[in-house]
Amino acid sequence: MAGKKHSDEAIAAYGKEELIAYAQELFGVKPEVAQGALHGANVDAGLTIESANALVQNFMNRKVN
Numbered sequence: 001m002a003g004k005k006h007s008d009e010a011i012a013a014y015g016k017e018e019l020i021a022y023a024q025e026l027f028g029v030k031p032e033v034a035q036g037a038l039h040g041a042n043v044d045a046g047l048t049i050e051s052a053n054a055l056v057q058n059f060m061n062r063k064v065n
Contacts, residue, residue, distance in 0.1 A: 013046030027056045 016038050019026065023034035026049060037059035038052065047055075 011048055013048055014052070015046055016041070016043050019047060019049075019052045023056075027053055029056060029060065033060070 019038065020031050020034045023029050023031045027034060029037075034052075034056055037056040038047075041047070041055055
């Protein structure tokens with residue numbers, strides 16, 4: 001059965017410190033930027049790379065007053 005998706009596959013979640021440490025490789029930003037983007041985010045269960053990337057991109061695209 002080609003093309004069948006496995007919905008029971010585990011999705012990797014990472015802690016804030018780990019994502020900040022690898023910010024340059026993962027998101028193309030300095031660790032300080034990732035730290036600001038993830039500040040205040042509820043990451044008790046961890047974040048996926050995709051959700052962390054969304055937070056970083058949102059942070060980078062915010063309008064500065």
